[in-house]
Amino acid sequence: xxxxxxxxxxxxxxxxxxxxxxxxxxxxxxxxxxxxxxxxxxxxxxxxxxxxxxxxxxxxxxxxxxxxxxxxxxxxxxxxxxxxxxxxxxxxxxxxxxxxxxxxxxxxxxxxxxxxxxxxxxxxxxxxxxxxxxxxxxxxxxxxxxxxxxxxxxxxxxxxxxxxxxxxxxxxxxxxxxxxxxxxxxxxxxxxxxxxxxxxxxxxxxxxxxxxxxxxxxxxxxxxxxxxxxxxxxxxxxxxxxxxxxxxxxxxxxxxxxxxxxxxxxxxxxxxxxxxxxxxxxxxxxxxxxxxxxxxxxxxxxxxxxxxxxxxxxxxxxxxxxxxxxxxxxxxxxxxxxxxxxxxxxxxxxxxxxxxxxxxxxxxxxxxxxxxxxxxxxxxxxxxxxxxxxxxxxxxxxxxxxxxxxxxxxxxxxxxxx
Numbered sequence: 001x002x003x004x005x006x007x008x009x010x011x012x013x014x015x016x017x018x019x020x021x022x023x024x025x026x027x028x029x030x031x032x033x034x035x036x037x038x039x040x041x042x043x044x045x046x047x048x049x050x051x052x053x054x055x056x057x058x059x060x061x062x063x064x065x066x067x068x069x070x071x072x073x074x075x076x077x078x079x080x081x082x083x084x085x086x087x088x089x090x091x092x093x094x095x096x097x098x099x100x101x102x103x104x105x106x107x108x109x110x111x112x113x114x115x116x117x118x119x120x121x122x123x124x125x126x127x128x129x130x131x132x133x134x135x136x137x138x139x140x141x142x143x144x145x146x147x148x149x150x151x152x153x154x155x156x157x158x159x160x161x162x163x164x165x166x167x168x169x170x171x172x173x174x175x176x177x178x179x180x181x182x183x184x185x186x187x188x189x190x191x192x193x194x195x196x197x198x199x200x201x202x203x204x205x206x207x208x209x210x211x212x213x214x215x216x217x218x219x220x221x222x223x224x225x226x227x228x229x230x231x232x233x234x235x236x237x238x239x240x241x242x243x244x245x246x247x248x249x250x251x252x253x254x255x256x257x258x259x260x261x262x263x264x265x266x267x268x269x270x271x272x273x274x275x276x277x278x279x280x281x282x283x284x285x286x287x288x289x290x291x292x293x294x295x296x297x298x299x300x301x302x303x304x305x306x307x308x309x310x311x312x313x314x315x316x317x318x319x320x321x322x323x324x325x326x327x328x329x330x331x332x333x334x335x336x337x338x339x340x341x342x343x344x345x346x347x348x349x350x351x352x353x354x355x356x357x358x359x360x361x362x363x364x365x366x367x368x369x370x371x372x373x374x375x376x377x378x379x380x381x382x383x384x385x386x387x388x389x390x391x392x393x394x395x396x397x398x399x400x401x402x403x404x405x406x407x408x409x410x411x412x413x414x415x416x417x418x
Contacts (some may be wrong), residue, residue, distance in 0.1 A: 021286050022252055022259055025081075025179065026275045028284040029264040031061065033271050034069045034080070039411045040272045040370045041279030044079040045069075046112060048264060051099055052092070063106050070107035079109040083123075085134035088115045089207045099151050100126040112157065123152055132179065135159055136172065138190060140166060142173035147178045157260065160186060160242075164315045165252050171255030178255060182244040183274055183302075184262025186313055188214040188237050188324070214238050235326040239319065243310035245302050246294055248281045250315075266306070268356075269337035272413055273305040273368070297372065304415070333418050338365060339393070339400065341412040351404045352385075359416050360392040369412040377405040 026042035028034035037045045047069065048060040060237040061069065061082075070080050082103055086092060100122045105113060110130035113119050114137050122131050132141060132155040140162045148156055154179040155254050158167065162180070171178060187194065196213045197203050203211050217234035242262070246249060251259065259282065261274055285292045302310075311323050339353035359365065361379050368374045382390040383401045393400045 021110065022257060022282055023179075024229055024275065024278055024282060025260045026271060027184075027261055027266065028069070028268070028271070030059075031065045031069055033264075033266075035072055036268050036272045036411065038073050038076050038078045039273055040275040042078060042275050044081060044109070044258075045073065046081040046083055046260075046264075048083050048173075049099070049103065050107055052088070052096065052118065063102050066103070066106040066108060074107075075274060081110045081112055082108050083134070084111045084118055085114045085136050086118075087136065091306075093121075093152045096211060097121050097125040097223070100129060100145055102301075104129050110155070113193040119151065119153070120378050130154055133157055135181065138193065142170040145170055145176055149174060155179055155258070157181075157258075159190070161190060164250055165254060168254040170230045177257040179258035179260055180251070180256045181242060181262055181313075182251060182256075183242055184266075185277065185308070186239040186242050188239050207327050212271045232407060233327055238308070238325045240311045240323050240325060241308040242313040243307070244312060244315065245277055245281060245298055247312065247315070248278075248285050248294075249289070249292060252282075265338060268340070269335075269413060269415060270305040273301050276368065276370060276372065277301040279327055279370070297374075301368075304333055306333045335366070335415045337413065338416040341367075341408045341410055341414065341416040342399065343410060344404075344408050346407065349403050349407075350401050351408050351412055353400050353402065355393045355396060355398045356417070358392060358394045363416055365414050365416045367406070367408055367412055367414050369409060373412070375406050400416070 023043040024041060025044045026037035028037050028047045029047040034045050034047060047066070049066070050060050050062065053258065066080065066082070073413050088096070096118060100111065100118075104126040108129060110132050111118075111122055112132045112134045113122065114134035119131050119133075120229060122129050131153050135157040137144075137148075138159040138161070139145060139148070139156050140159045145156050153176070157179040158170070160181050162170075166177060167180065189196075194210065194214070197211045200213045201211045215236050215238040217236055239264050255281050259278060261271075261278070263270060263274075280376070281294070281298050284295075308325060311319065337356045338359045339355050341351050341353050343352040344350075359379060361382060363379045364376060365379055366374060366376045380403050382393055384390055385399045385401070387401075390400065
């Protein structure tokens with residue numbers, strides 16, 4: 001067999017061009033977040049390894065943690081993807097083949113890549129890894145999607161700037177899976193192609209070091225004199241967050257195969273709350289498209305997570321000045337993650353929870369679980385693991401016992417109103 005034949009690129013057949021049900025893809029900044037994302041309904045999670053990703057400040061995963069995450073996800077029928085989406089400089093490519101082989105051996109289902117060198121290296125050295133094209137490639141037309149299909153990629157993550165109309169047009173031409181961001185932070189640049197961070201801090205945005213300089217506070221000067229009025233707030237250039245919970249039918253009808261939530265740096269409470277809401281909305285639509293109605297509690301659940309002001313990004317119109325945040329941000333969500341349930345005794349109605357922020361008797365809290373399970377109660381008597389009475393749960397990660405008004409389960413979340 002000739003060398004050319006051996007190195008020929010695989011051609012994607014298109015047999016998996018439309019998922020039977022849209023995938024809900026959630027972020028996981030560490031192993032604990034991965035478990036919560038999957039438990040609350042994610043079909044797949046995307047994580048970062050310790051190299052080649054764009055979130056160098058996240059906890060990120062060792063290969064041992066990846067294997068544990070893959071094993072946990074498999075129990076729920078979920079998959080794990082790894083972001084290897086940097087634009088590589090020459091020195092970045094040393095060792096990339098070995099790294100990708102280790103991802104393959106850890107059971108990772110796919111990588112998310114932008115640099116053609118990483119794409120080709122994965123296809124050659126780790127053929128069991130699917131390669132999904134990162135949004136960093138700013139793909140917004142079906143001809144570009146066709147190019148990547150012919151390079152052997154089964155999925156393209158479209159640019160955040162792609163409109164609903166363009167998504168439908170791409171899907172009408174191409175039998176490739178389309179992944180689209182539907183919730184989370186939006187970049188002030190074009191799909192992350194920013195050099196502000198490089199300029200201000202020498203931290204490369206496209207090699208994992210973005211310092212989010214667009215969200216800093218700035219004063220306005222001309223000829224070294226401030227032109228801001230006295231008492232005027234410094235401004236930022238940060239965009240509002242994306243939220244498409246109210247437009248699930250449009251996304252599905254346009255042909256989106258994977259609904260992607262942004263936020264590997266977000267909290268467990270954020271990931272669980274947002275995944276929980278979208279999981280219910282997607283399932284409800286797929287079960288009965290004709291009778292589908294948006295439920296207010298899904299929208300409320302999104303609001304209980306820590307978000308910036310929300311909008312629909314580029315899906316329906318080009319965002320204008322009103323879609324950016326120039327003044328101090330609105331007050332954050334009025335809830336805080338107070339504890340996670342680790343055990344529940346049905347006979348006594350006593351739950352054991354692990355403290356994540358202080359709470360005390362008399363405080364109103366809300367318990368939430370997958371599938372929309374939720375109830376509000378007032379905290380009663382508290383005790384530690386030895387049965388000693390407590391006036392407040394103040395110690396981080398301390399195990400606390402309390403009676404709950406309804407049954408709860410492990411990995412349920414208790415949150416408090418601020």
